[in-house]
Amino acid sequence: MPPILKLTLAAIAATTTLATQAQQAPLKVGLMLPYTGTFAALGDNIEKGFRLYINEQGGKLAGREIQFFKVDDESEPSKATDNVNKLIKRDNVDVIVGTVHSGVALAMARAAKESNTLLIVPNAGADGITGPQCAPNIFRSSFSNWQPGYATGVVAAQKGYKKAMTITWNYAAGTETVKGFTEAFEKAGGKVVKDLTLPFPNVEFQALLTEIAAQKPDVVFAFFAGGGAVKFVKDYDAAGLKKTVPLMGSGFLTDGTLEAQGASAQGLITTLHYADNIETPRNNDFRNKFAVAYRSNPDVYAVQGYDAAQLLAAGLNAVKGDMAKRPAMLAAMNKATIDSPRGRFTLSPQRNPVQDFYIREVKGLYNVNSGIAVKALADPGRGCKG
Template sequence: MRLLPTALTLATALAAFTAIPAHAQAKLKVGLMLPYTGTFAALGTAIENGFRLYVNEQGGKLGGREIEFFKVDDESDPAKATDNVNKLIKRDNVDVIVGTVHSGVAMAMAKAAKESGTLLIVPNAGADAVTGPMCAKNIFRTSFSNWQPGYATGVVAAQKGYKKAMTITWNYAAGTETVKGFTEAFEKGGGKVVKDLTLPFPNVEFQALLTEIAAQKPDVVFAFFAGGGAVKFVKDYDAAGLKKTVPLMGSGFLTDGTLEAQGASAQGLITSLHYADNIDTPRNNEFRLSYAKQFKLQPDVYAVQGYDAAQLLGAGLNAVKGDVSQKDQLYYAMGKTVLPSPRGKLAFSAAHNPVQDFYIREVKGKENTNVGVAVKALADPARGCKL
């Protein structure tokens, strides 16, 4: 007779075990599709570091689930993007994809995510279409649209009283869309863009274009470059003697993560972005200290965007207790969350693009110093988005 309670106890325990949802047992598969080689390699590493930092702060889990990472180097090559993202979707069966930096690559990723229904969080690439015509309930961005930093910088340039501007960038989505944002705000503020200069990505032979700027003598030049290209452009601009005669302004990526390599050539440059190194809040100070301790590096905007990608995913997973199969509830929770980001309050538009403050930054020493707010709570117009 003593065996009966034991058998019942065993049966009860087995029933309880089998009642635990499968998602609570399995690791959450997170696919990182980022540039680990080439012009944007440092940016990809910073994004991954930021993402991992938040996961580590949560004890290695998000929504109660341990994380298993799958990594693909996208090489910033749009031609390889579809094959690369399908490695994560079809081969690795990931639950969520985090990527990428290059806007052309991100467009292919968004298309694949939309077709497969895989959750995609974009921690950098600003391609306007991702939260515009290609917007979807399963696509989120924790960075910016290309239009946003361009527009914010255009506001600042107009406020400074500049009337005649030239622009210069790579001839690809990120560059042309950022320039459009700048032009919209600058001309709304009473200025006129007299010429747009471009060169193929990732070409860094700037001399002929710098000669043209010197000949035209505009009141200001607006530039969009990032990574290694930004380093060379800023140094070449200075070496050509233009820094002393034609003020240079840019989207914040011109000087973010690049200051050490740019050296004296970057000093005094004015940019606008949704993050500045010296935002003096407990949240940002805590983030910067934690990042420096873990990675022995100072964080930049890319690290913040990766960190917030993990924060956003965690917020959604907490709402569904880790069950990613509850897609509608997951996406709803992610869209409605307001994150305590190192950059400040981070909300999301109906198109799942960040609504955030854009700062005026001046390069002082090795910091992009916050000297004011260009535009508060700037939302992308999400032209063409139908959700």
């Protein structure tokens, strides 16, 4: 055999070997979630949901082992860029999954866009992520802040309420959710007479509750989550308002918080893209497996983490685990239909779930589905050019 041909064959063999080794190398997944503070329980359930799906696949995605790198984002936007760069620059992760806090997620999205790192957001609803900051490498498995606010506004108007007040933390998730509520409520003829806010993560609600009592609106719309939601619902009840002014909210007000809220939460109406008793084989199977694995009931955060893993798998399976085939992988993720416990969903052109929003009523320790608020609700993706 001529020497040149020998050399060529050797080079091809070496290239093939390197490609195979790269394909079999562990996939580096960076988890940037809140592991301490107000949202710690939320971050924990997102991770549990994500790991549950991977465990169902035998611990691999598209044949590749998973290597995890974890960073506590502390729900602190000022630390977000440094924290996400630990995963991007120090750990050289293939994909980042995070986070809960919208302010932190916006900084993560900027870093992911600049570095072209694949980012899957399993909770934070910041409208900008699928709006002005959208990018082909940024996906969401949860919702936009606008969506649950809008759905609740539809339901409040259907109930005949005409005058509303809103209350939330003064940060992206709160203000954007309130805007969604206001858009739907006022489109149907209602009027939001006052928006009340307090700094995140402040939970001193008394002065604002006094103002609600004085104004006597037909309904109050609230956005809080985690520990803040627990205290708000209990304080609202303790102030005597539960009996006089109906309280409604984005579903995060009562998701993952019911045990701590106790009797104060009973009867509260919220809307969200998940409810505990969606009677489908898919949801029942998910809930049973989660309960066996973690000895607790899953919530919406667990679902969103689980579906982040499903979305990643849809892309990886399309390219047989070879992330070097980036365009084909992203295209497959864009076109995916996710068989979620919440119900099947697709993605909008801005890579945000197009999904049903349920009306939920608190009964015992469950957010019980009592109907559909809005079917196949798509975020408008205002400002997205990517």
